[in-house]
Amino acid sequence: MAGSAAAEGGDQGTPRFRQKRDAILAAAAEAINEQSAKGMTFADVARRVGLNTTSVTYYFKRKEDLAAAAFEHTLDYLLVMLDTAMEASTPSERVRRYLALNMARLRRIEAGAERPLAVLSDLRAMEEPMKARLLSGWREVFRRTRALWGPPASRAHTDLYGAxxxxxxxxxxxxxxxxxxxxxxxxxxxxxxxxxxxxxxxxxxxxxxxxxxxxxxHEEREPGRAAFLLAATRLINELGYRGASVQRIASQLNVTKGSFYHHLDAKDELVIACYxxxxxxxxxxxxxxxxxxxxxxxxxxxxxxxxxxxxxxxxxxxxxxxxxxxxxxxxxxxxxxxxxxxxxxxxxxxxxxxxxxxxxxxxxxxxxxxxxxxxxxxxxxxxxxxxxxxxxxxxxxxxxxxxxxxxxxxxxxx
Known part of the structure; x- marks a missing residue:
């Protein structure tokens, strides 16, 4: 993993190292799911695994490295499930197996035998070059999912299988x-x-x-406020909650941050209004x-x-x-x-x-x-x-x- 400080320590192949690293990734996934990747902190992750912050930074130098590793773990997990599903002989059997693998994972989580994966909603808000690598991984997940229906006979079939x-x-x-x-x-x-x-x-x-x-x-009661909501919705959809900053939303509309706060008191209020x-x-x-x-x-x-x-x-x-x-x-x-x-x-x-x-x-x-x-x-x-x-x-x-x-x-x- 790029950016992992532990690569310099020489002990990354030991069972103890892998166990701690896996625990940190699981805690990071939980934090990301609750607070988003940008909202996750080393201190919170460390608290969840009973370590101090310095111990976490031994495995991952930066918070962004840890978030990227959590996302890559999710992508790798999805690819393994898809490869397993592809072993079935028909599209119907493959989709059924893929769904069954997902349900089995959720059963284990509910039973306390496994921890959740990081949701992938913040991929587009990541920094480069991590963003490009993660989005490439996501496209591979999509391609392998589309392959569950077999080779497309035409462009129309490619479009349909993609949907x-x-x-x-x-x-x-x-x-x-x-x-x-x-x-x-x-x-x-x-x-x-x-x-x-x-x-x-x-x-x-x-x-x-x-x-x-x-x-x-329908007629908008407050056209200016409605414009903010639409611009915010587009940006949040593309970049996630943390990625769509107030400055970016204001820039989309070519107005100042002060204009934003004329319509809405805080970013949370904006997201609630968008919902x-x-x-x-x-x-x-x-x-x-x-x-x-x-x-x-x-x-x-x-x-x-x-x-x-x-x-x-x-x-x-x-x-x-x-x-x-x-x-x-x-x-x-x-x-x-x-x-x-x-x-x-x-x-x-x-x-x-x-x-x-x-x-x-x-x-x-x-x-x-x-x-x-x-x-x-x-x-x-x-x-x-x-x-x-x-x-x-x-x-x-x-x-x-x-x-x-x-x-x-x-x-x-x-």
């Missing part, structure tokens, strides 16, 4: 946010029901893809879809298509959950609770769709969380979406959950 890979990864990353609501002995059931949604989607056989775009335009705007956008789409009427399949597909179009257009994107780690715990909990209330509304729409026969019989609560991951992560695929007509990008990305990850394209937009 499926992204939604699969985001769903496994989103799992810890809601899995804790289930007892450990229910994890097998959760795994089976989630795979059912991933494999077969929500649509009944023959269900047409014909979403109706929803009018989301509220995002949640209001999703809730408004759900409400508009219900007002429009029609089958619940029609309502769900219209809401999802509208929100994906918003994400891909980048004009007024939804804030990614990556910003949660920078917020105080009580505020973070409130934001997750609001996210879950939106997911419950999706679940209600799915339940009503199942009852009327316009959607498959699925676990609606689990399917709703899968939809939350899909719409939340779509911002990261805007460059992918810009390589094709917008309607096609929306249809293809939505198909991953609405029609399933192995649909042949005859019944859905894939």
């Amino acid at each position: 499926r890979a992204h939604v699969l990864l985001e769903n496994t990353f989103w799992l810890p946010a809601w899995l804790h609501r289930y007892e450990l002995d229910q994890y097998d059931r959760v795994e089976a029901r989630l795979f059912d949604v991933l494999a077969h989607g929500l649509a009944v056989p023959g269900a047409a893809w014909s979403p109706i775009p929803l009018d989301m335009a 509220r705007r995002s949640f209001e956008t999703v809730a408004a789409a759900q409400a508009h879809a219900d007002e429009m009427g029609g089958t619940h399949w029609q309502r769900l597909s219209s809401a999802v298509a509208t929100l994906l179009d918003i994400q891909f257009a980048e004009r007024a994107p939804l804030l990614r959950t990556t910003a949660l780690s920078g917020l105080p715990p009580q505020v973070r909990t409130a934001m997750v609770d609001r996210s879950n209330s939106i997911a419950r509304r999706y679940a209600g729409t799915i339940m009503d769709g199942v009852a009327e026969g316009s959607m498959r019989a699925v676990d609606a609560l689990i399917a709703a969380q899968a939809l939350m991951a899909l719409q939340n992560a779509a911002f990261d695929m805007r460059k992918w979406a810009n390589t094709m007509p917008r309607e096609r990008a929306v249809a293809m990305y939505a198909s991953t959950l609405l029609y399933g990850m192995f649909a042949d394209g005859r019944t859905g937009p894939a």
Whole structure:
């Protein structure tokens, strides 16, 4: 590992060295997940492993070296799981195995036999040359995930497999946010029901893809404040909570930091306001879809298509959950609770769709969380979406959950 002070000590190959280094990496992962990479401190990591700060710096000279090592550990872990999944013979079996490996890891964490990995939300906020190395590792994770579906037969298949890979990864990353609501002995059931949604989607056989775009335009009460929220949302989505500084946000709008504080008192207030705007956008789409009427399949597909179009257009994107780690715990909990209330509304729409026969019989609560991951992560695929007509990008990305990850394209937009 570049920057590791212990490389100079000559004892990095001993079991005792590896054990302590692994403990430090695990503690760093926990700190990153709670406070973000920039918020992590040597003192906090040392406290978590019962060492003093000097002992930690023996293994890693700088905080950035430690954060990079924690991220690389996550990337290496993902690559091992993907290589194991690739040993299966069909795309369906590979995806099922990859999901099973993730669930097994989360079972061990819940049982106290393993510690969490560092979430990867802060990769783009890292310094060079670490940033380039880490992003290269992430691209390799994405390529190997896309390979679960086998060699693409055409450019269209490459695009489709890319959408499926992204939604699969985001769903496994989103799992810890809601899995804790289930007892450990229910994890097998959760795994089976989630795979059912991933494999077969929500649509009944023959269900047409014909979403109706929803009018989301509304008059801003404070246009200046709204501009700050949109600029902040874009930067936080790209750089994470700590990477999107007040100075950077102000620079995006070509205004001073003083102008920022005219609209908002503190950065935490800004992130909370960004989340509220995002949640209001999703809730408004759900409400508009219900007002429009029609089958619940029609309502769900219209809401999802509208929100994906918003994400891909980048004009007024939804804030990614990556910003949660920078917020105080009580505020973070409130934001997750609001996210879950939106997911419950999706679940209600799915339940009503199942009852009327316009959607498959699925676990609606689990399917709703899968939809939350899909719409939340779509911002990261805007460059992918810009390589094709917008309607096609929306249809293809939505198909991953609405029609399933192995649909042949005859019944859905894939």
